Amino acid sequence: MIENEYKSIKADFLPVTCSKDYRMRMFYFxxxxxxxxxxxxxxxxxxxxxxxxxxxxxxxxxxxxxxxxAVFVEPQKEYG
Structure with a gap:
């Protein structure tokens, strides 16, 4: 079950990055x-x-x- 959960995290929630900085990769995970x-x-x-x-x-x-x-996290555009 743990392997399936990790697979779901990796496939559905983990963004793709080319950064080699361990801090950025840890933050994304x-x-x-x-x-x-x-x-x-x-x-x-x-x-x-x-x-x-x-x-x-x-x-x-x-x-x-x-x-x-994504709808709730995306910054709202200001009009005016």
């Missing part, structure tokens, strides 16, 4: 791990809130979660 944990928590909360049977698959896929996070 920690950020990806936090996003993975938030995704798992979100799916857990949604399963408890929804009364319908959702099956084994997560209500929100990893790709959908990353897109939602």
């Amino acid at each position: 920690i950020a990806a791990t936090l996003m993975y944990n938030l995704w798992r928590l979100t799916n857990l909360v949604l399963r408890d809130l929804v009364d319908a049977d959702l099956g084994e698959s997560p209500p929100i896929t990893a790709g959908e979660f990353v897109e939602l996070m």
Whole structure:
């Protein structure tokens, strides 16, 4: 199970970088791990809130979660 979780972090949440600086790579890995944990928590909360049977698959896929996070993290443009 740990290998599958690491594979999901690497495939869905870890950004691609060419940096050889260990500090940048560690920051990206920690950020990806936090996003993975938030995704798992979100799916857990949604399963408890929804009364319908959702099956084994997560209500929100990893790709959908990353897109939602990008909307909230992206800086807003100021008009005026």
